[in-house]
Amino acid sequence: MGIERQMPGRQPRTRIQKKNTETILEAALDVFSQHGFRGSTLDQIAKAAGLSKPNLLYYFPSKVAIHRELIDGLMQTWLDPLRKMQAEGEPIEEILAYVLRKLEMAREYPRESRLFANEIVQGAPNIMDKIEGELKDLVDEKTQVIEGWISAGRIAPVDPYHLIFSIWATTQHYADFDAQIRGILHPEGDSHFEAARAHLDTLFRRMLTP
Structure with missing residues (x-):
C-alpha cells in the first residue's frame, strides 16, 4: 500500500x-x-x-509514539467502567455492574487487556504517569464511595482498594490468560463467559452482603 x-x-x-x-x-x-x-x-x-x-x-x-497513542486511547476505555459506578446507586448492584462491565471488556477487548498487562509486567515505563495520575485519582474517588457505603452499613466491611484490585484480577484474567482457560475448558467460542458471569456475581455478592 x-x-x-x-x-x-x-x-x-x-x-x-x-x-x-x-x-x-x-x-x-x-x-x-x-x-x-x-x-x-x-x-x-x-x-x-x-x-x-x-x-x-x-x-x-517512533515505536514509542505508536505505543503512546494506543495507551492513551486504552486508558480512557479502561477507566470508563469504573467512572460509571455511582454513589447514588444501590451499592452491591453498582459494584456487581462494574464487575460485569470489566468481564465484558475482557471478552470484547482481549488484545487491549494483554497490551496493558504486558506494559505493567515490564514496570509500566510508558504509562506510570497515567497510573499515578488519572487512574489513581479515579480509584481514590471510588474507594471513598465504597468506604461511605461501608460506614453506612450498606455493604460488608472490605478494603476498598483491594476489592478493586480483586475485580481487576478476576475479570482481566479471562483476557490475559485466555490460552490457559481455553486449554482447560475447551469452550465453544466464548461460552465460558456466561459461567464466569454467574461465578463472579456469586463471589462478590456473598463477599459484600452485610
Whole structure:
C-alpha cells in the first residue's frame, strides 16, 4: 500500500491518512499485545500493517509514539467502567455492574487487556504517569464511595482498594490468560463467559452482603 507524502501547499489527504493511521494502530495492537513493548519492532508493525517502514514513519516518528497513542486511547476505555459506578446507586448492584462491565471488556477487548498487562509486567515505563495520575485519582474517588457505603452499613466491611484490585484480577484474567482457560475448558467460542458471569456475581455478592 503506497502512501504519498504531503507536498508543500497541498492539503492533507485526510481520508487516506485516517485510514492508514487506524491500520497502523490496529497492527500495532496485535504486535504489542503478543510481544510487549520491548519485544516489538517497527518492522513487525509495518509488516502487519501492510506498509513499508518509511510509510509507517510518515505517520508515527517512533515505536514509542505508536505505543503512546494506543495507551492513551486504552486508558480512557479502561477507566470508563469504573467512572460509571455511582454513589447514588444501590451499592452491591453498582459494584456487581462494574464487575460485569470489566468481564465484558475482557471478552470484547482481549488484545487491549494483554497490551496493558504486558506494559505493567515490564514496570509500566510508558504509562506510570497515567497510573499515578488519572487512574489513581479515579480509584481514590471510588474507594471513598465504597468506604461511605461501608460506614453506612450498606455493604460488608472490605478494603476498598483491594476489592478493586480483586475485580481487576478476576475479570482481566479471562483476557490475559485466555490460552490457559481455553486449554482447560475447551469452550465453544466464548461460552465460558456466561459461567464466569454467574461465578463472579456469586463471589462478590456473598463477599459484600452485610
